[in-house]
Amino acid sequence: MIMIRSPLRISIVGGATDLPSFYKQYGGICISVAINKYVYTLINRPLKKGIILKYSELENVKKVNEIENPIIKECMNLFDFNTPQIEIVTCADAPSSSGLGGSSSFTCSLIKALFSHKNIHISTEEIAKLACSIEINKLGGNLGKQDQYISAYGGLQYMQFNQDDSVIVEPLNISYDKMLELQDSMLLFFTGYAHNTNDTLKDQVEKTQLNDQDMIQNLLNVKRMALEGKSLLESGNIYGYGELTHEHWMNKRERSKGMSNEIIDELYFGGLKNGAVGGKFVGSGGAGGFLLFIADNPNKLRQYMKSIGLEELRFSFDFEGCKRMV
Numbered sequence: 001m002i003m004i005r006s007p008l009r010i011s012i013v014g015g016a017t018d019l020p021s022f023y024k025q026y027g028g029i030c031i032s033v034a035i036n037k038y039v040y041t042l043i044n045r046p047l048k049k050g051i052i053l054k055y056s057e058l059e060n061v062k063k064v065n066e067i068e069n070p071i072i073k074e075c076m077n078l079f080d081f082n083t084p085q086i087e088i089v090t091c092a093d094a095p096s097s098s099g100l101g102g103s104s105s106f107t108c109s110l111i112k113a114l115f116s117h118k119n120i121h122i123s124t125e126e127i128a129k130l131a132c133s134i135e136i137n138k139l140g141g142n143l144g145k146q147d148q149y150i151s152a153y154g155g156l157q158y159m160q161f162n163q164d165d166s167v168i169v170e171p172l173n174i175s176y177d178k179m180l181e182l183q184d185s186m187l188l189f190f191t192g193y194a195h196n197t198n199d200t201l202k203d204q205v206e207k208t209q210l211n212d213q214d215m216i217q218n219l220l221n222v223k224r225m226a227l228e229g230k231s232l233l234e235s236g237n238i239y240g241y242g243e244l245t246h247e248h249w250m251n252k253r254e255r256s257k258g259m260s261n262e263i264i265d266e267l268y269f270g271g272l273k274n275g276a277v278g279g280k281f282v283g284s285g286g287a288g289g290f291l292l293f294i295a296d297n298p299n300k301l302r303q304y305m306k307s308i309g310l311e312e313l314r315f316s317f318d319f320e321g322c323k324r325m326v
Contacts, residue, residue: 002043002116003326006109007034007318008100009150010186010282012233012294013241013248014226016255018144018161019201020136022219023207024240028161029226031172031233032150034318037093039105040325041113044087052087053075056096074134075110079118086117094313099282099289104147107131108322110270116324127322128152128167142201154321158181158230171281178236183317185238187298188240188282189291189310191267203256217257222248242277249280267291270308275301 009032017028020234046052048198049066053059064081067073072088088110096102108131115122122130131148135141145167149159156179160168174182204258207215225248232241253260260268264281268291271279275297282292289311295301302312 002113002324003040004041004113004116004322004324005107006041006112006151006322007154007320008037008039008102008105009147010100010188011146012156013229013244014222015146016144016201016204016252017158017219017223017226018146019142019205019208020144020165021205023145023161024163024165025208026216026220026223027163029223029230030144030146030159030161031157031226031229032146032159033156034150034154034321035100035315036318037100037313037315038318039090039092039102039109041106041109043090043113044089045085046087049083049085049282051081051084052096053088054087066083070139071107071134072110075107075114078111078130079114079204088113094290095190097289099279101147101151104131104143105137105151107135108148108151112322112324124321125217142205142273151160152322155319156317164255172230173234175236178233178238179317181236181238182233182241185242185294185296185298187276187293187295187301187305188313189267189293189305190313191264191289191291191310203258215255218251225251230259239277239294239296242279242296243280245280245292245294246272246278249278252280267308267310270304271301274304275299 011030012033014030015021018030022028051061053072061067064076092102094100106128111127111130130150132145135143145161146159149167149169150157157172157174158172225244229241229244271293276293276295279293282290293301
């Protein structure tokens with residue numbers, strides 16, 4: 001049996017500039033951190049021929065072209081499975097479609113698992129590139145690249161997305177003590193509302209491609225904030241970064257009418273009044289998912305969120321990335 005785990009992520013700042021519709025014109029910058037919540041992929045060789053898939057659905061088919069899950073089908077098409085005899089099982093530490101990059105974590109873990117199953121070495125960079133190719137190019141998703149890269153690499157990373165499609169990945173130059181301070185200040189709460197990333201980002205992609213100046217300026221502001229966030233974090237100004245996340249979220253809300261709603265706004269501004277200096281919805285926004293706060297009074301914020309029925313997802317940073325466990 002082979003078991004691979006690939007981390008989920010929190011987008012620190014710069015999200016949306018990693019979409020091809022933007023970075024191919026202006027270049028993109030994101031800072032993201034992998035967390036110790038994972039998507040796991042297990043591969044086993046059953047006793048009879050066929051393909052057995054267990055994820056949120058169950059599939060039992062004979063050929064690759066009969067697979068319904070598009071990511072699994074595309075990943076398996078990378079190899080010659082003329083007479084398949086394989087069982088693939090996936091599970092995750094957080095709900096799907098909740099803004100933590102689960103789809104890309106799943107893709108990364110599956111790629112590494114299938115390469116391991118075939119006894120073929122694949123590098124971290126190759127995992128990220130291949131996951132991007134599958135999700136963005138082959139499946140046509142309205143997605144960026146930060147999720148695949150941060151899940152493959154792990155850590156707290158500065159990522160630069162260049163116009164020629166190359167990607168530069170560098171660990172953020174932050175002291176160990178300040179990294180722990182950042183980790184302790186970041187709190188995640190699950191709102192219970194799932195979202196569809198493709199639907200939420202569709203409007204942004206279309207307007208960017210049409211050179212809508214309001215959208216372009218909004219995203220250029222995001223890129224500026226990514227550079228500012230890098231400077232704040234590397235200088236140890238954690239709460240300055242927290243205040244920047246508030247600006248980032250206000251800017252993000254302007255990109256699309258579906259980015260927020262009355263319930264999300266009530267939860268967010270309630271957090272600001274009860275121990276948080278800033279925050280945002282992680283992921284593409286939309287109908288919700290996980291609400292991130294940067295708190296100068298974490299206990300007060302936890303008590304408030306508990307009083308209104310929101311459950312916290314406790315986490316720490318992951319520095320191992322996509323990894324084989326067994």
